[in-house]
Every structure is written in structure tokens, then in C-alpha cells.
Amino acid sequence: MVHSHRDLTGGALRAAIFGVSDGLVSNVSLVLGTSGAHPGGGFVRLAGLAGLFGGSFSMAAGEYVSMRGQREVLERELDIERTELADRPAAEQSELEHIYVRRGLQPDIARQVASELMSDPEMALATHAREELGIDPHALGAPVKAAVTSFVTFGLGALVPLLPFLGASSSSSTILISIALTAAAAIGVGAALSALTNRPRWYSALRSLGICAAAGALTYGIGSLIGVSTG
Secondary structure, eight states: OOOOOOOOSSSHHHHHHHHHHHHHHHHHHHHHHHHHTOOOHHHHHHHHHHHHHHHHHHHHHHHHHHHHHHHHHHHHHHHHHHHHHHHOHHHHHHHHHHHHHHTTOOHHHHHHHHHHHHTSHHHHHHHHIIIIIOOOTTOSOOHHHHHHHHHHHHHHHHHHHHGGGSSSOSOHHHHHHHHHHHHHHHHHHHHHHHHHHOOOHHHHHHHHHHHHHHHHHHHHHHHHHHOOOOO
């Protein structure tokens, strides 16, 4: 049987998972925290929308900057390795032979394998990058893709707790609907994550729900304690 693996190197999948989860937790905290102060539906909508767009832009920018920086560091290491392969190919081939010998190959076989790999410059670079640096030159990450994915998924997650307040005032029923929608979304995100991690579905779902519940309850309590003056 041939086993296929998901491509996790581009960063988009990671950004999507954390984007939705962060959007849910961030905005349910903001929406419920504001609601707890009983300022009226308009204030809650404003706070929720500010959290949605501000958080989406922040997540996208942070994702892009971090992945762009990581990619540039890896590209620099590849440039160094490319130069070494061009300037001292015999020494680089010897390094490769020693690596394969340490992994259990017989010296003559290791020498033959290293020689074959070094005959193609691109193959030589890819092999040295994997063996010495632990990276794949063709999978350095996609900063723009990760940033866009993070922006969209954070926004979708942040929209869930805000939805009931878009067309209604801040009342007990509106708050309960927001909590119910957020809980359902948190369970769904946790269950989806379990398909990738092979964790029990109930465990991932309850963990996601517990995080959202704790964040929402804490901020609602703080908002209720502080209150707001409308006069």
C-alpha cells in the first residue's frame, strides 16, 4: 500500500488552522468582554468588526514577515552551500560519503552514491541541503500564500461570534446565540484538527471548546466588573 502525506511545508495549512482558531478565540473574547459591560449593540458591533479586521491584517502581516524572514535565511544558507559545491566539489563529495557511511552504508557504496549525486549540480545542492541543513530547496515556504490564508481564515473565525450582533441589539438572547455559534465552530475546528494529528476527535474538539469557553467567560466577567458609562 502506498501512503500519501499532506504537504505541510508551504505554511498555508498551519496558517489556516491557527487562523480560524485564533479568530474564534480573539473575537469571542472581545465580543463577550464588550457585551459584559452592557454598552449596547452598536459598541459590540464596532468592537467586533475592529477585532475582525485588525486581527486579520495583523495575522497576515505577522505570517508574511515571519515566513519571508525564514525563507531569506534558508536562501542564504543555500547560496553558501551552492558556492561551496562550485569551489570545492571534492571536499563536498567527501562530506557526503562520510554522512552515508555514518548511516550504515559500506564505504565503496557510499562513494558510488555520492559520486552519482554530485554529477548533477541541482541534485547535489538538494542532497547537501537535506543532509547538512535539513531543508528542501524546493519547499522553503510560501509567505504570500500563508499570509492570504491567515487573513481569510482569521476573518472567518472572528466573524462567527460577531454574526448575531450584526443585525440585533446586545441582549441576553443575542449573547447566547453568539456563544452557541462559537461553541459549535470551536468543536468543528477541533474535530477537523484531529483528522490531521490523529488525536481522538473528542479530545481535540473538547480542547478547542474549552479554550474558547475559558477566554469568553473570563473576558465577559471582566467586562461585567468594569462596566461602561453611557452618559
